[in-house]
Amino acid sequence: MQTTAEPRTRLTPASTVHDVRPQDAVIELHGIRKGYGSGEKRVQAVDGIDLVVRRGEIVALLGPNGAGKTTTLDMLLGLTDPDEGAAQVLGARPAKATDDGAIAAVLQTGGLLSDLTVGETVRLIASLHGRAALDRVPEVLVRADLEKLVHRRVSKCSGGEQQRVKFALALVADPDILVLDEPTAGMDVTARRHFWNVMRADADAGRTIIFATHYLEEAEQFARRTVVMNHGRVVADAPTAQLRAGLGARTVAASLPADADADGILSSLRDRDDITELRMDADRLTLRAADSDAVAAALLASGARDLEITAPTLETAFTALTED
Template identity: 55%
Template sequence: MNQSPDAITIRRAVKEFRTGGSTFRAVDGIDLTIPRGEIVALLGPNGAGKTTALDMVVGLTNPSDGDVQVFGEAPRRAVRAGRVSAVLQSGGLLRDLSVRETVTLIASTFQDAMAVDEAMERANITAIAKRKVSKCSGGEQQRLRFALALLPDPDLLVLDEPTAGMDVTARAEFWKTMREDARAGRTVVFATHYLEEADSFAQRIVMMAGGHLVADGTTAEIRSTATGRRVQAFVDPNREPDAVAQLEAMPEVMAVTADAGRLVVTASDSDAVARALLTTIGARDLEITAGSMDDAFRLLTEGTER
């Protein structure tokens, strides 16, 4: 078995599709390395190239150029070995079978599958075991797909909008299970439109737009890079004009707003601004916060539609 230290290695990967006599480049020369045991959220607007990138990782499509490896080998080989499983948004379910029949059938295709009852319990679908797939809601079908993905006990889970259609309770249960898997050392890569899921669950965020990688870092780093940090403090209203002038003269300051002595400063270096506010300007009640993930998403991806 290949002992590559990295779960996913993508080098200069390009994926092009021919449509109507022209060529569309869905993924445009991306480089990405994901070590084993990381929890990575893949974010981006519709058409960013997220699903195409994940399809290459799980071997559903090959890059037009460049290279994609999973645990140091070709994605399809890693999938055949049971080291990779995926939870996709649609497809792959036989509507006339029951939930248990579906899990049992797929389990029979693996040499050393997880026990059917265990997979169903971890996916929180034991209560609907006898229900026909056709009678399951979208969220229940997604939980069923998750159970199927767990059967080979994979080293890498790739999730494309995994909680689509789930209610709040089901989403919370799903992420509880995923946290347990991650603590056990499994690598998890997921694409989602729920930014709060990426914010609360991912150790690392990779953002795509227009087929390119536009950001890669922790949640705090993504927020800081995109929006800076926000520093709020209060001064005597009579001193407000001088305080604003001093702040605007600082190279770290990106923007300042003031109202009745309340100062709100967006800055690339919040520590420098805090020192100035407390020691030079004489402000009080200082508070530092990062920009929101929604703000970062908009700023990093705006103007990238194709």
């Protein structure tokens, strides 16, 4: 089993990712730019990205629609070339890594042959990668949770089931890197949990996973590192837990007893410099505080009860980083 080094934390845009290339880097993007159209109609989809991903990392790529996520993934797969900058996958051009089966993808776009069964589809793609891939088919069907669907025609599969078929197709070549664009779209809760359990085990075994998703809870639960894009640029890159906590302030809520001096408590809280978003709804007090422990102690001393302290969520961080 291979271990992974923690990525260097960056909470603000950076023009360089690392001064020295890490020996275990499998994805390297330096100064990547990509635009479409010309003149006034030109759209700069990716506007100068520097990104290094190491072996065994699970990296979530987040951003609002139009942030440049899909274009970035397309360049990683060699489906399109950057206008400027350099992209390398496993030390080679992305297209070569794709041709060699070293990098595979589960994408939103691209259809399946509806007349084939699930088993026929997986075996057909496996045959393109040689005998070893064909021998791997039974294992892949289990890992994609498709054993019970082997004889079902693809046209009869639900959207989530077809997404699992695409997942199986990505696994048959046994790639070093998996690129996933909204991988669990259409899957039910059980299928999503199974999918991410498999992904976590793969990362522990050394496979690198980079995925784009709109399910922020998925990034929060499964990504060890989160990269946030906005307007074609990386606006944050850090371990997921640190990115979430980087906002600092926590939410504190408490109920005040009927006989409490509510005006006095509110006045003392307003005098503190580290408190924001202070509000009172009925007898429930809610605020955000940088030093939540000190505020909680003061509230308890004043007779408050039902105290709750909530850490910032990834959704909170995402909103703060991508708001114009």
